[in-house]
Amino acid sequence: MSAVAHIARAVNAGRTSALSAAHEAARLLRKADADGLNATLHWSEDLLRGEAARVDAHVGAGHAMLPLAGVPVAIKDNIVTTEQPTTCGSRILEGYVSPFNATAIERLRAAGAMVAAKSNLDEFAMGSSTEHSAFGRVRNPIDHERVPGGSSGGSAALVAAGVVPAALGSETGGSVRQPASFCGVVGVKPSYGRVSRFGLVAFGSSLDCISVFGERVDDAARVLAAISGHDPHDATTADRPPLELDGPRRDLRGLIFGLPKEYFPADLDPGVRAGVERTIGAIRDLGGSVKDVTLPHSKYAVPTYYIIAPAEAAANLARYDGVRYGVRRVGPEGDVRALYRATRGQGFGAEVRRRILIGTYVLSSGYYEAYYGKAQQVRAAIARDFQLAFTAQGADFLLTPTTPTPAFRAGEKTDDPVAMYLADIFVCAVSLAGLPAMSLPVGRSAGLPVGAQIIAPMFEEARMLGVASALEAVVPAAGEVR
Amino acid sequence: MKIGSEQVRHVARLAELAVSDDEFPRLVEQMGRIVEYVAQLDELPAGPERSAFLAGPESVRLREDEVRPTPLARTPAQMAPEFVDGLFVVPRLGAMEEA
Numbered sequence: 001m002s003a004v005a006h007i008a009r010a011v012n013a014g015r016t017s018a019l020s021a022a023h024e025a026a027r028l029l030r031k032a033d034a035d036g037l038n039a040t041l042h043w044s045e046d047l048l049r050g051e052a053a054r055v056d057a058h059v060g061a062g063h064a065m066l067p068l069a070g071v072p073v074a075i076k077d078n079i080v081t082t083e084q085p086t087t088c089g090s091r092i093l094e095g096y097v098s099p100f101n102a103t104a105i106e107r108l109r110a111a112g113a114m115v116a117a118k119s120n121l122d123e124f125a126m127g128s129s130t131e132h133s134a135f136g137r138v139r140n141p142i143d144h145e146r147v148p149g150g151s152s153g154g155s156a157a158l159v160a161a162g163v164v165p166a167a168l169g170s171e172t173g174g175s176v177r178q179p180a181s182f183c184g185v186v187g188v189k190p191s192y193g194r195v196s197r198f199g200l201v202a203f204g205s206s207l208d209c210i211s212v213f214g215e216r217v218d219d220a221a222r223v224l225a226a227i228s229g230h231d232p233h234d235a236t237t238a239d240r241p242p243l244e245l246d247g248p249r250r251d252l253r254g255l256i257f258g259l260p261k262e263y264f265p266a267d268l269d270p271g272v273r274a275g276v277e278r279t280i281g282a283i284r285d286l287g288g289s290v291k292d293v294t295l296p297h298s299k300y301a302v303p304t305y306y307i308i309a310p311a312e313a314a315a316n317l318a319r320y321d322g323v324r325y326g327v328r329r330v331g332p333e334g335d336v337r338a339l340y341r342a343t344r345g346q347g348f349g350a351e352v353r354r355r356i357l358i359g360t361y362v363l364s365s366g367y368y369e370a371y372y373g374k375a376q377q378v379r380a381a382i383a384r385d386f387q388l389a390f391t392a393q394g395a396d397f398l399l400t401p402t403t404p405t406p407a408f409r410a411g412e413k414t415d416d417p418v419a420m421y422l423a424d425i426f427v428c429a430v431s432l433a434g435l436p437a438m439s440l441p442v443g444r445s446a447g448l449p450v451g452a453q454i455i456a457p458m459f460e461e462a463r464m465l466g467v468a469s470a471l472e473a474v475v476p477a478a479g480e481v482r
Numbered sequence: 483m484k485i486g487s488e489q490v491r492h493v494a495r496l497a498e499l500a501v502s503d504d505e506f507p508r509l510v511e512q513m514g515r516i517v518e519y520v521a522q523l524d525e526l527p528a529g530p531e532r533s534a535f536l537a538g539p540e541s542v543r544l545r546e547d548e549v550r551p552t553p554l555a556r557t558p559a560q561m562a563p564e565f566v567d568g569l570f571v572v573p574r575l576g577a578m579e580e581a
Contacts, residue, residue, distance in 0.1 A: 303522050342500055353499060357497055417515070418516060
């Protein structure tokens with residue numbers, strides 16, 4: 001039984017209390033902080049006790065069972081909460097407390113979960129290593145010299161270290177699947193529109209998705225089901241009921257997994273390749289089959305993403321000007337534009353400033369059509385490639401590596417933004433197409449986790465999670481792949 | 483397309499972003515590499531017949547363009563730190579008003 005199911009069942013049955021689960025979460029959070037993971041930005045035992053009291057009162061009153069009763073969940077610090085600050089890992093929002101909770105937070109609490117901690121992230125979710133937080137880099141619990149991936153590196157590290165069984169992150173271009181792969185945990189990105197973005201601090205609005213980490217598939221699935229569904233506060237949520245889980249599958253008979261040839265380049269890390277090949281073997285053993293497919297526009301996904309996401313970021317981050325939002329710095333020239341420039345110049349870190357400048361450039365007069373207009377057309381072509389893989393090419397799901405290498409060393413890519421962007425080469429096309437996808441840990445290479453990515457057609461999360469749980473049962477996540 | 487220092491200065495002004503002289507050369511170099519990298523989309527043919535992408539599920543795409551009230555998720559009074567007589571109370575923009 002998964003940790004989430006185990007805790008919820010025990011609390012609902014009165015065999016343990018949410019308060020007891022809260023004390024254990026606090027002990028593990030203290031340990032993670034003492035170990036130097038730097039994965040949390042805000043948490044307190046008092047707040048955890050308050051969360052637990054709410055759940056215990058509900059259970060004690062004999063109300064309906066809560067699907068996440070007493071489950072501690074870490075929350076990426078770009079998802080707003082009223083009881084803790086929400087900084088987005090940025091100096092510009094230092095001390096900011098939201099007047100409302102994100103819909104995902106309201107739904108987690110209604111399901112009985114406890115907000116355990118706000119987790120560290122790349123500033124405004126811009127990064128692939130969680131080295132771009134204004135509050136210091138997050139360490140990978142498996143090897144502290146390596147990055148946990150990003151931008152949701154704090155949430156991934158807390159799940160990998162066993163502090164919480166599940167956590168919320170956010171994806172704009174792979175920011176949950178990539179750190180899940182680097183830390184050896186499960187990371188699930190839902191379809192765009194499956195989970196409300198209300199209360200997720202906007203980065204790239206046509207791409208952003210609140211997403212979920214779990215120790216195991218079932219942990220992530222239960223949390224995703226609780227936060228999913230239409231929300232009148234977010235016009236881009238699909239008019240669908242909350243996700244209903246299919247339950248675990250025992251075999252994969254009749255299912256065809258497409259292997260896109262563009263995701264298996266000659267220079268793919270041998271350990272990553274071995275992990276995916278082990279997964280292919282498991283698919284066959286469970287009665288499924290694989291076939292080669294093609295996604296011809298794959299090589300254009302990263303450049304397309306690095307036009308669209310910065311363009312949307314430049315527009316979304318205009319509000320941090322020291323007047324509407326942001327810690328105000330008075331400009332030396334004594335006028336309001338100097339105030340804006342000083343606030344933004346000093347408040348944002350290097351990567352955020354780079355992306356705002358790129359985004360402003362590609363949207364500026366004379367360049368808009370050449371960059372943004374073109375990127376939107378290529379985005380449509382990338383989405384069509386996936387659609388054809390699931391129809392004309394006959395795949396039920398796609399299977400790829402999640403990342404081209406295991407976790408890299410801290411500092412290895414910080415001076416080369418393009419090299420850092422390429423860490424997301426296998427995850428960002430899915431984000432452009434809005435599809436659901438997940439990373440499943442499928443072994444270790446020289447001690448470092450490797451992940452396999454399963455990509456599903458739009459709104460097929462339940463089937464995707466079902467096949468992932470079948471694979472999880474037979475592919476050892478902790479075993480060496482070679 | 484190449485991006486030079488004058489363009490970076492222009493874009494920084496458009497973005498209302500102060501950039502220090504110390505960091506400027508490195509920023510120009512990094513932005514140049516990024517712009518050069520994303521310009522590989524030029525390899526693909528473009529044309530008005532190629533449609534752009536719309537995010538989101540079919541059900542939320544392009545509703546009728548009707549003028550109608552858009553209810554706020556929360557009232558301004560609930561959202562604002564201070565809200566008096568229908569107005570937001572904000573900190574004084576000291577530097578501007580002293581000028």
